[in-house]
Amino acid sequence: MVKLIIDGKEVIAEEGQTVLQAAQEAGIYIPTLCYHHEVKPYTACRLCMVEVTKGKRTRFVTACDYPVAEGMVVRTNTDKIQRCRKLIIELLLAQCPGLPRLQELAERFGVEKVRFSKGESDCILCGLCVRTCQEVVGLSAIGFEGRGFTRRVCTPFDEASDPCILCGACAYVCPVDAIPVEEVDGYRVMERWHKRSKLVACSKCGRYFMTEDELRLLKEKTGLPEESLRLCMDCR
Numbered sequence: 001m002v003k004l005i006i007d008g009k010e011v012i013a014e015e016g017q018t019v020l021q022a023a024q025e026a027g028i029y030i031p032t033l034c035y036h037h038e039v040k041p042y043t044a045c046r047l048c049m050v051e052v053t054k055g056k057r058t059r060f061v062t063a064c065d066y067p068v069a070e071g072m073v074v075r076t077n078t079d080k081i082q083r084c085r086k087l088i089i090e091l092l093l094a095q096c097p098g099l100p101r102l103q104e105l106a107e108r109f110g111v112e113k114v115r116f117s118k119g120e121s122d123c124i125l126c127g128l129c130v131r132t133c134q135e136v137v138g139l140s141a142i143g144f145e146g147r148g149f150t151r152r153v154c155t156p157f158d159e160a161s162d163p164c165i166l167c168g169a170c171a172y173v174c175p176v177d178a179i180p181v182e183e184v185d186g187y188r189v190m191e192r193w194h195k196r197s198k199l200v201a202c203s204k205c206g207r208y209f210m211t212e213d214e215l216r217l218l219k220e221k222t223g224l225p226e227e228s229l230r231l232c233m234d235c236r
């Protein structure tokens, strides 16, 4: 175990944990956008920036990927950090002015105006959707394309991506709700990925519970008979 101080509070963390994990377990809030505990840290948003002192050295690090160490002193909310977070939120708002989740964050952190020219994107490029599809779902149905201002997340060639099973995991983790999922006339539709898939109804209770693409993948992966897979979790 490792003993450290976060915001004046003594915290015991496990070896190998990150500062963010240790803080979260101790009930200390550090804001994040691109972090999710199910996928590897990516440090894209840098909102989790904290000040760390080890020995005589103090530096700014991203809490989501910085490992805890014995005797480390962490400050999560100094004036400098507050200024840094405000600037990050302001830059994100300049890039994506229409996102309500960002506007909420701006209000919470006291960002009153955006001094930079405004874009019209609805994606903060945190890559959480891409990483979740790869690392959790085990597919690579979406990815990054382009560089700089033209960088974006999309399907290959902007066409319906074959591997996508419309599981909705990418939409679930999106920190700014930028990936809509709709269920219309017995289909799940994800316009952002140019894809729709028929919904499968549970053979016992009749409730829609997965897409045909999910069923196809499950059949391939498990080798189980289709009848057993057509039962929802409640009816199994």
Ligand code: SF4
Binding pocket: 132, 133, 137, 139, 141, 142, 163, 164, 165, 166, 167, 168, 169, 170, 171, 190, 193
């Ligand atoms: S809905 Fe498609 S793109 Fe999104 S996580 Fe599932 S398989 Fe990947």
